[in-house]
Amino acid sequence: MKALFFQAPRMALMGAALMAAGLLAGCDAPPQESTQSGYRGTGAAQIDNKARVQAKREANAVPEAQPAADASGDKASKAYQNVKVLGHLSEGQFLRVMAAMTEWVAPEEGCGYCHNLDNLADDKMYTKVVARRMIQMTQEINTNWSSHVGQTGVTCYTCHRGQAVPNGVWFSDKGPQTAGSAASPAGQNMAAPMIDRASLPRDPFTPLLLGKEEIRVAAATALPTGEAGAPIQRAEQTYSLMIHMSTGLGVNCTFCHNSRAFSSWEESTPQRATAWYGIRMARELNNSFMTPLQSTFPPHRLGPEGDVAKVGCTTCHQGVNKPLYGVSMLKDYLAELGPAPKQ
Ligand code: HEC
Ligand code: HEC
Ligand code: HEC
Ligand code: HEC
Numbered sequence: 001m002k003a004l005f006f007q008a009p010r011m012a013l014m015g016a017a018l019m020a021a022g023l024l025a026g027c028d029a030p031p032q033e034s035t036q037s038g039y040r041g042t043g044a045a046q047i048d049n050k051a052r053v054q055a056k057r058e059a060n061a062v063p064e065a066q067p068a069a070d071a072s073g074d075k076a077s078k079a080y081q082n083v084k085v086l087g088h089l090s091e092g093q094f095l096r097v098m099a100a101m102t103e104w105v106a107p108e109e110g111c112g113y114c115h116n117l118d119n120l121a122d123d124k125m126y127t128k129v130v131a132r133r134m135i136q137m138t139q140e141i142n143t144n145w146s147s148h149v150g151q152t153g154v155t156c157y158t159c160h161r162g163q164a165v166p167n168g169v170w171f172s173d174k175g176p177q178t179a180g181s182a183a184s185p186a187g188q189n190m191a192a193p194m195i196d197r198a199s200l201p202r203d204p205f206t207p208l209l210l211g212k213e214e215i216r217v218a219a220a221t222a223l224p225t226g227e228a229g230a231p232i233q234r235a236e237q238t239y240s241l242m243i244h245m246s247t248g249l250g251v252n253c254t255f256c257h258n259s260r261a262f263s264s265w266e267e268s269t270p271q272r273a274t275a276w277y278g279i280r281m282a283r284e285l286n287n288s289f290m291t292p293l294q295s296t297f298p299p300h301r302l303g304p305e306g307d308v309a310k311v312g313c314t315t316c317h318q319g320v321n322k323p324l325y326g327v328s329m330l331k332d333y334l335a336e337l338g339p340a341p342k343q
Contacts, residue, residue, distance in 0.1 A: 037255050038269055044254040056250070060324050063103065063157065065332035069096040082121035085135050089336060097336040101131065104156040106164055113164070126296050127164075135337070137289040141281065142330060143339040148277040153330030155337055158316050158323050168248065168314025170194055171303025172206045194312065195240050196247040201233070204240035205312060209279065210286045215241060218263045245275060248313035249321045271321075278313060286310045 031050050038044025069092035076094035077087030086094055098111070106113035106127075111120075114128040123129055134156065142153040159166040175190045192202035207213040217235045224231055246253060253259060256272035265272070294308040302308060316323045330337060 037251075037271075038258070042254070042258060044258070044269070046251050046255060048250070056320060057325070060318065060320055062324050062327045062329055065329070066096050066100050066103075069093045071335065080121065082123065085132055085139075086336065093335055097333065100333065100336075101156055104162065105131070105160045107162050109164075126298060129296050130293055133289060133293055137285060138337050139339065140289075141285070142337060145277070145281045148274060148281050152322070152326055152328040153338070154316060154323070155329045155333055157329055159311070161318070165301075165309065166315050167318060168194070168312060169309035170203070170205045170209075170312050171309060172210075172305045172307050173203045173303065174305070175202055194247075194314065195243050198240065198243045200240035200243065201237050202240075204237040204244065205310065207234075207237055208241050209282045209312060210291070210310065212283060213237070215279070216263075245313050248317045248319065250317075250319040251321055255321065282311050282313070 029049065029051070033048050033050050033053055035046045035048075036044070037046050069090065071090050071093060073090045073092060075087060076083050076089045076091055079091045080094070083094075086097065089097070102110055102113070111117065114125055114131050116122040116124055138154060138156060141149055161167065173192075190202050191197040195202060195204065208215055213234065215238050217238050219231060242253065246255070249255065253262075256269055256275055258264065258267035261267050290308050290310045294302070297308050
């Protein structure tokens with residue numbers, strides 16, 4: 001009895017020390033780095049950890065461009081048998097972009113990742129059929145979405161980074177459908193990295209980056225309209241998407257918003273408008289390119305609900321406010337992946 005009495009304060013102390021350690025584990029180690037991203041006095045600053053910034057810089061180094069190719073000579077449409085998208089290139093430019101695509105998407109597997117090596121004109125491999133559509137998707141981004149990607153543009157590398165399946169893609173996912181007291185969790189409280197493990201709906205993407213539901217928290221009418229509970233669900237999905245956007249870009253909410261009035265466009269930064277176009281662009285890529293390719297992909301590439309992997313902010317941004325820190329790889333591949341020439 002006596003012994004236990006004396007133990008108690010020691011145990012409490014140990015408990016407190018353990019708790020403090022637990023709390024601090026969530027903090028970043030110094031030194032921190034702060035970048036002002038809005039007007040002075042508004043608290044709009046991006047705080048990051050120096051070591052992490054350094055690691056991100058290294059992970060986002062850009063590979064060297066392939067040596068320039070001779071733009072004269074036979075057109076690919078004439079030189080080869082089954083060219084549907086890149087026929088306007090010279091033979092040299094065509095093979096140059098094939099070499100680049102190999103480096104960007106399948107550096108270990110090589111040409112054989114997309115090609116039947118006995119007959120390069122053959123379309124038997126799904127990867128080649130997908131890649132042809134990917135070339136058109138990349139051209140579409142660079143032609144019609146300068147409202148988002150500016151003159152920087154994108155190449156296959158922006159998303160793929162040397163791997164066949166890019167990091168930071170998403171699938172429709174209602175989450176496990178359990179019975180009992182945890183029934184109908186509405187896809188919540190299931191840690192999902194794409195929303196930084198927040199306890200919010202794990203799939204805000206299907207309604208907001210594939211569907212065109214309004215991204216709103218502030219109601220537009222005095223009384224609720226439409227389906228019961230919809231405004232609350234929409235608000236939760238909105239916050240979940242906002243967390244994806246912040247994590248995907250490696251920024252705080254104040255990179256785009258003045259936190260005293262999240263909905264006010266007047267008080268938002270120019271980056272919020274760029275993000276608005278980014279949302280519309282992601283919707284188009286998912287609806288016009290990814291979803292129609294669904295039946296082309298083999299079952300092992302599909303998600304739990306049988307849909308194809310789709311594009312979110314992280315797919316290009318990979319934790320950085322401008323993908324690859326704003327370095328343009330497109331400038332070396334304008335003929336190949338820039339605005340498509342008029343047919
Ligand atoms: C990521 C997929 C991918 C990789 C890797 C790839 N290619 Fe291709 N290749 C394609 C696509 C797609 C086409 C069709 C382009 C079109 O329709 O405009 C094509 C077409 C070709 C053709 C034209 C064949 C014909 O007669 O129609 C040649 C030649 C070719 N590739 C060579 C190569 C070589 C050499 C490599 C390796 C250095 C390579 N490719 C790597 C996707 C790929
Ligand atoms: C905006 C992002 C984005 C860009 C840009 C992009 N891709 Fe993709 N790519 C994807 C996504 C998402 C998938 C689906 C992942 C999967 O295969 O499950 C994909 C899949 C593929 C696949 C199928 C891989 C496999 O093993 O299933 C190939 C091949 C491919 N892309 C080639 C290319 C080429 C070549 C380019 C450039 C001309 C390109 N991609 C540009 C996002 C992108
Ligand atoms: C990269 C820019 C960006 C970041 C970062 C960002 N937002 Fe947003 N936010 C937007 C855009 C753009 C919209 C409007 C979307 C639309 O209308 O399609 C929006 C809308 C909202 C709305 C809805 C406002 C209304 O009118 O109902 C709220 C609330 C919100 N954001 C909160 C947040 C929070 C909280 C964070 C941080 C976790 C955050 N945002 C991070 C760009 C951003
Ligand atoms: C297809 C690739 C791609 C996708 C997908 C994408 N972005 Fe971007 N984004 C870019 C590129 C490239 C730039 C750089 C443009 C430039 O240099 O002017 C950029 C720039 C931005 C900027 C401006 C950053 C700054 O420092 O000024 C914001 C904000 C942004 N994106 C938000 C988003 C959000 C939010 C999403 C998802 C809804 C998204 N992006 C999806 C490619 C993409």
